[in-house]
Amino acid sequence: MTEVVVLGGGLAGAGAASLLASAGQKVRLLEREAGPHHKVCGEFLSVEAQQDLARIGLDLAQLGAVPIDRIRLVSGRREAEAPLPFTALGLSRKLLDEALLELAGARGAKVERGVRVTQVNGNKVSTSHGDCKPGQLLLATGKHDVRGAKRAAPPDESAFVGFKMHFQLDLRTRAELEGLIELVIFEGGYAGLQLVSPEVMNLCLIVRRTRLAEAGGDWTALLASLMDTPGLARRLDDARPLFSKPLAISGLPYGYVCQQSDDIYRLGDQAAMTASLTGDGMAIALRSAIIASECVLSETPPEVYRKRLALTVTPQIRRAMWLQRMAEVPLLMALALPAFRYAPGLLSKAAAMTRLPSQPTGPARGTGSTALAPR
Numbered sequence: 001m002t003e004v005v006v007l008g009g010g011l012a013g014a015g016a017a018s019l020l021a022s023a024g025q026k027v028r029l030l031e032r033e034a035g036p037h038h039k040v041c042g043e044f045l046s047v048e049a050q051q052d053l054a055r056i057g058l059d060l061a062q063l064g065a066v067p068i069d070r071i072r073l074v075s076g077r078r079e080a081e082a083p084l085p086f087t088a089l090g091l092s093r094k095l096l097d098e099a100l101l102e103l104a105g106a107r108g109a110k111v112e113r114g115v116r117v118t119q120v121n122g123n124k125v126s127t128s129h130g131d132c133k134p135g136q137l138l139l140a141t142g143k144h145d146v147r148g149a150k151r152a153a154p155p156d157e158s159a160f161v162g163f164k165m166h167f168q169l170d171l172r173t174r175a176e177l178e179g180l181i182e183l184v185i186f187e188g189g190y191a192g193l194q195l196v197s198p199e200v201m202n203l204c205l206i207v208r209r210t211r212l213a214e215a216g217g218d219w220t221a222l223l224a225s226l227m228d229t230p231g232l233a234r235r236l237d238d239a240r241p242l243f244s245k246p247l248a249i250s251g252l253p254y255g256y257v258c259q260q261s262d263d264i265y266r267l268g269d270q271a272a273m274t275a276s277l278t279g280d281g282m283a284i285a286l287r288s289a290i291i292a293s294e295c296v297l298s299e300t301p302p303e304v305y306r307k308r309l310a311l312t313v314t315p316q317i318r319r320a321m322w323l324q325r326m327a328e329v330p331l332l333m334a335l336a337l338p339a340f341r342y343a344p345g346l347l348s349k350a351a352a353m354t355r356l357p358s359q360p361t362g363p364a365r366g367t368g369s370t371a372l373a374p375r
């Protein structure tokens, strides 16, 4: 049997390795990080992501995810709240990604931690621990390009920087945030605030590079400059940061959908990247894992896989990018907030508009009825 090698053990890579291994495929996964680690992410798990995780066989209830069923949009002193059209979950990526990697290993994938891929040349892979020549290659290294397999130039949206920090909250703020995702829009960016466990809040900040430079160029200066944003100040005043410094990532290629045709199955952020505002990037990563593993098992070439994935995700990404751009226009926000306040159904509709199409539950297509069932 030929060996499939998966590069990167995030949601896309671990999801695919898990599916392939459970179908009896010989699979090896190479992950740069030696152990569990945090990632820049809003940690908002949409219903589509939950459904795809269930199809892969991961039990989210066991991981202590917290439910989120309302959205609050805040801009300046204006705010509007509405029910979400689904129940989302808040969960730390450190827990989630690790659980999926463990599942892949338990199903028979050979998971190699602390192995950095340094170059891809055709189907030859060079790593910090030697070279290999797999039968099939799945590239799932997230936003990080690998030498020899770089993505084509991303769109102009790569001017954003993302930050993440976890905070311990006081009882009052914890109670106020229960069941809620708060999106605080400010000039040059926005923040997503939500609980990821009963005690811990995740703050994910997405700012234009120019806005960051204006604030002084670093996290401390940026945060200080944002404390006059009422929606943030009320949450951060008494919050205690849980990391010594925030996680940060730059060069975010929002709106990217892969057009490259080569012999590699590109998954997750290597294949497409939606606007973070709509919290469906994890769903895209997981969907790419499902479609790619179906294609590998049915010997469907990477080019057909790429087109199939693009058809699935492009409409979502277009709508999400449109909304993200609208949120950057102060006049539009000034008009939208009172409208959402008066008619919360409009805000729920906006949230529903940007979802990835749900797939039927049960094992993924093309792999046999029992092949993908959890063991």
Ligand SMILES: Cc1cc2nc3c(=O)[nH]c(=O)nc-3n(C[C@H](O)[C@H](O)[C@H](O)COP(=O)(O)OP(=O)(O)OC[C@H]3O[C@@H](n4cnc5c(N)ncnc54)[C@H](O)[C@@H]3O)c2cc1C
Pocket (backbone or CB within 6 Å): 007, 008, 009, 010, 011, 012, 013, 030, 031, 032, 033, 039, 040, 041, 042, 043, 044, 045, 046, 049, 115, 116, 117, 118, 140, 141, 142, 143, 144, 146, 162, 163, 204, 205, 206, 249, 252, 267, 268, 269, 270, 276, 279, 280, 281, 282, 283, 285
């Ligand atoms: C600011 C921000 C906020 C977001 N918020 C949300 C949200 O709230 N909800 C949501 O659904 N989506 C969100 N997303 C999107 C989501 O985080 C990504 O789409 C998702 O993580 C993609 O998964 P992935 O497996 O492709 O990549 P990743 O999760 O990044 O995994 C890639 C893996 O590859 C490994 N790797 C990288 N390079 C190498 C190498 N050379 N060798 C070996 N291993 C390597 C990394 O260590 C990593 O484990 C957000 C994105 C950003 C930027």
